[in-house]
Amino acid sequence: MLSGIGWWAIAQFHFMIELHFGVDGLTAIIDAVLSTTMLAALCWLIDLKLRYYIPERSKAAHLLAFCAMITVIWLLLVRWFLPLFVSSSFVQLFYDSLPFRAAFGLLITSFMALLSVLWYTLQDRQEMERRRSEAEALSRDAELNNLRQQLQPHFLFNSLNSINSLIGINPGNARRMVQQLSEFLRGTLKQDQRQWVPFEEELAHLSLYLEIEKVRFGHRLQTEVINESTGLAIPVLLLQPLVENAIKFGLYDTTDDITIRVHARQSEGSLLIEVCNPFDPETSAARKGTGFGLSSVQRRLYLLFARNDLLQTEVQDNIFCTRIKIPQP
Secondary structure: OOOHHHHHHHHHHHHHHHHHOOOOHHHHHHHHHHHHHHHHHHHHHHHHHHHHOOOOHHHHHHHHHHHHHHHHHHHHHHHHHHHHOOOOHHHHHHHHOHHHHHHHHHHHHHHHHHHHHHHHHHHHHHHHHHHHHHHHHHHHHHHHHHHHHHHHHHHHHHHHHHHHHHHHHOHHHHHHHHHHHHHHHHHHHHHOOOOEEEHHHHHHHHHHHHHHHHHHHHHHEEEEEEEEOOOOEEEOOOHHHHHHHHHHHHHOOOOOOEEEEEEEEEEOOEEEEEEEEEOOOOOOOHHHHHOHHHHHHHHHHHHHHOOOOOEEEEEEOOEEEEEEEEEOO
16 A cells, blocks of 8 residues: 555665664665565555455454564564674664564554555445445436336327227228327337437427327317427426326316417526416316326436426416426436
8 A cells, every 4th residue: 555655765764763773874774675675565465455354343453463463473574584684793683673673563564454444445435335326326217217118008008099999980090090109109119218309309209199199189189389499408208298297187177179388498508398288177176287297207307306396387377387497418
C-alpha cells in the first residue's frame, strides 16, 4: 500500500537515526536498506492477507497479534542477514537498539494493516453498493416492463371481441381492424427493448391505437391531437394508457359522441402533455379516472424520476383532464 517514496522516506529516517548514534555511513546505509526492504516485503504479505480476509472489529486484537508476529519475524531476518554485510561489532549495537527497532517495526506493520483494512473495506463497500445499484436497476426495469405488459392484454381482448362482433355484420371493417391490430402489435414489439422514443414516434404509434378504437366505436369517438413540441422524447408506450383511460371513462358510460383532446407542448425543458375527455356526471364519477391506467403511468414516472408530482388530474365543467410532466433525459 505504501508507495516507493514512502519506503524511501522510512529508509532515510532509519539511516539518519543510525548516524545520530555514531554508526559509520556505509554500515548505516546497508542496515537501512536491508531492514527497510525486508519490512516492505513483510508488509506486502500483510496487505496480501487482508486483501482476501478482513477480520471483524471484535477480532482486532488478532490483527495486532499478527502484526507483532510479523515484527518478530522481521527482527529475526535482519539479525540473520545483517552480519553477512556488516562487521560483527555491529551486532551488539543491533541488540542495544532492539527495543527501538521492535517498536518501530510494530508501528509500521500496524499502520500498514490499518491502511489495508480501510482500503479494502472501502473497496468492498463500493462493490456492494455497485451490486445493490445494479440489483435495484434490474428490479426497476423488471417492474417497468411488467407495467408495460399489463397495458396490452385487456386492449387486445377488447379488440378481438370487437372483431368477432364485426365479422358477421361488417366483414370489411373486421378485416381492416385485424390489419390495424397487427400493425399496432408489431410496433409494440419493436419498442419493447427501448426505454425512450421521440414524441413524434409515440404519436404515430398512438394513431394506430386510435384507428382501432374508432373502428370499435365508430362516429362516437373523435380525437384532436395538438403537438407544439419538437425534438422531445417520452418513455415508450406512456401516452397510450392516458388516452385509453380517457376513452374508457368518456365513452363507456354515455351514448353521446365525445372528443378526446391531446395537447403536447414544451415548458422549461420538459414535455407537458394534457389529455382531456368529457364525462357524464350522472353515470360516471370523475374519480373513476384514477384507475389502473393512470396509476400505472404514475408508477412508471416515479420509477424513472423518483418523483410523485409529475401526474396531476383536474375536473372542470364535466371535463376530466390528466396532465403529465416529463423531464427530458
